[in-house]
Amino acid sequence: MTTLVLTLVGDDRAGIVAAVATIVDAAGGNWESSQLAELAGAFAGIVEVSVPDERADELREALSGMDGLVTVTTVAAASAAHAPARHIALQVLGNDRPGIVREITAALSTHGLSIDRMTTEVRDAAMSGGRLFEASIEARVPAGLNVEDVRGELERVAAEIQVDLAVSD
Numbered sequence: 001m002t003t004l005v006l007t008l009v010g011d012d013r014a015g016i017v018a019a020v021a022t023i024v025d026a027a028g029g030n031w032e033s034s035q036l037a038e039l040a041g042a043f044a045g046i047v048e049v050s051v052p053d054e055r056a057d058e059l060r061e062a063l064s065g066m067d068g069l070v071t072v073t074t075v076a077a078a079s080a081a082h083a084p085a086r087h088i089a090l091q092v093l094g095n096d097r098p099g100i101v102r103e104i105t106a107a108l109s110t111h112g113l114s115i116d117r118m119t120t121e122v123r124d125a126a127m128s129g130g131r132l133f134e135a136s137i138e139a140r141v142p143a144g145l146n147v148e149d150v151r152g153e154l155e156r157v158a159a160e161i162q163v164d165l166a167v168s169d
Helices: 016-026 053-064 100-110 147-161
Strands: 002-011 030-039 042-051 069-075 086-095 114-124 131-141 164-168
Touching: 002 016, 002 053, 016 030, 016 042, 016 053, 042 053, 053 069, 086 100, 086 147, 100 114, 100 131, 100 147, 147 164
Parallel strands: none
Antiparallel strands: 002 042, 002 069, 030 042, 086 131, 086 164, 114 131
């Protein structure tokens, strides 16, 4: 079996996920893991599928023929086995302004952390009439790294950019 990671982007419409699932099934594939979203009228998703080795090209070709959907197919690295890893979770909340994602992710990158999942949202603040930025991040911690060093750096950055930050491991 070959594990493929599909990146899908197109105009959002009813049935788009069902159409992709039908193509995966027709190629003898199995839908394993996914993150899908509608953002500003566009559909975006990343899907992990396994498919018989001899049918991987068939799946790629069928997906590339879908009208209105751009697909990028990548073969998952053999080392992508699900090895146990330490993670930290971050919750960020503050008044929206440019640079929040850049500052937080730069602090993580500096310490060698890899982001496994990240969701962000900007919404209206209930009382102030302004806009609030909120992020939820799960990051993989390299072996031997002292999480307290990372926590200290993240707290320094949060104070500097004036956001609330909660870190848990």
